[in-house]
Amino acid sequence: MNGEKKKRIIKNIKIDVNKCHGCRACEVACAAFHSKPKYSSVNPARSRIRIVKDELNNIFFPIRAGAYTKSECTGRQTYVIDGKDYGACNLCNVSCPARDMFKEPDSGLPLRCDMCEDDPTLKEPVCVQWCLVDALTYEEREEEYEESPPIEDMEIALDDVVQKYGLDKVLDGLARITKKS
Numbered sequence: 480m481n482g483e484k485k486k487r488i489i490k491n492i493k494i495d496v497n498k499c500h501g502c503r504a505c506e507v508a509c510a511a512f513h514s515k516p517k518y519s520s521v522n523p524a525r526s527r528i529r530i531v532k533d534e535l536n537n538i539f540f541p542i543r544a545g546a547y548t549k550s551e552c553t554g555r556q557t558y559v560i561d562g563k564d565y566g567a568c569n570l571c572n573v574s575c576p577a578r579d580m581f582k583e584p585d586s587g588l589p590l591r592c593d594m595c596e597d598d599p600t601l602k603e604p605v606c607v608q609w610c611l612v613d614a615l616t617y618e619e620r621e622e623e624y625e626e627s628p629p630i631e632d633m634e635i636a637l638d639d640v641v642q643k644y645g646l647d648k649v650l651d652g653l654a655r656i657t658k659k660s
């Protein structure tokens with residue numbers, strides 16, 4: 480009763496921090512692409528990629544918006560490097576109540592990188608296209624996964640169990656399992 484093996488494409492953007500020089504073209508491109516109508520405005524606060532920077536030390540770090548969480552995490556650490564404080568939030572890609580990053584500035588709704596899903600599909604996400612120094616590179620890989628058995632298969636299996644043990648025993652067993660959990 481195993482599920483059918485299928486293939487899906489996993490999309491990723493690799494980041495090379497050493498190549499990023501903080502030009503913010505990726506922010507601008509992302510914000511413009513996601514404005515409505517497309518390319519009608521540019522507000523980097525709406526971008527799903529942001530550059531965290533420490534200009535004095537020539538450090539630029541692109542972060543893509545990830546999942547939304549309702550609560551900020553606790554026990555955040557602070558690091559002191561060369562006498563400068565770094566909070567754990569700096570490199571976090573989550574949209575959470577602790578800060579304004581990755582929130583739509585007008586509505587406050589969370590923003591998340593959608594890999595520039597479009598119809599027709601883009602060859603590469605726009606942030607990658609506009610990163611002229613290849614600090615961002617797009618890659619795809621194929622992954623095999625097992626699809627859950629269709630409902631009809633489960634019904635056939637359940638029928639077999641009921642025929643073998645009787646409906647009462649099956650219901651008893653289910654009641655016990657439900658109590659335990």
Ligand code: SF4
Pocket residue numbers: 548550551552553555567568571572573574575576577578
């Ligand atoms: S932004 Fe800060 S508080 Fe929010 S999830 Fe990330 S690390 Fe935790």
Ligand code: SF4
Pocket residue numbers: 508509512526527528543544591592593594595604605606607
């Ligand atoms: S992949 Fe698209 S949505 Fe995601 S950060 Fe880049 S431009 Fe924005």
Ligand code: SF4
Pocket residue numbers: 498499500501502503504505506530539541609610611612613614615
């Ligand atoms: S476009 Fe490339 S180099 Fe410029 S800030 Fe974005 S990641 Fe860095």
